[in-house]
Amino acid sequence: MTVQVEPSNEDVREVFNGLATEFNGVLPRAVVSRTVLDAHQDLDGQIVPDALAEMLHHLARHRLISLRAPETEGTRRVPAEGRTAPSYTPQR
8 A cells, every 4th residue: 555645754754654553453544644644734834844743743643533433432532641531421
């Protein structure tokens, strides 16, 4: 499978490689690739170039997390930083 990442942009490649590893088995590589490229297009020219790699990683990761299968009732995600997410019980 060929992944379309701009060969001249090392930051995009590094973000893609990291997120492809993180979401391996969760989302197809093509979805990760498209999400990273879309996020790059949205950010390019909107923020200072020195912050692009970090912001690209955060934006693409946020979008990929939202694409994952919805959680089943009674489960909750633990944030990537390792902190425990607060409990929440919806009122019905």
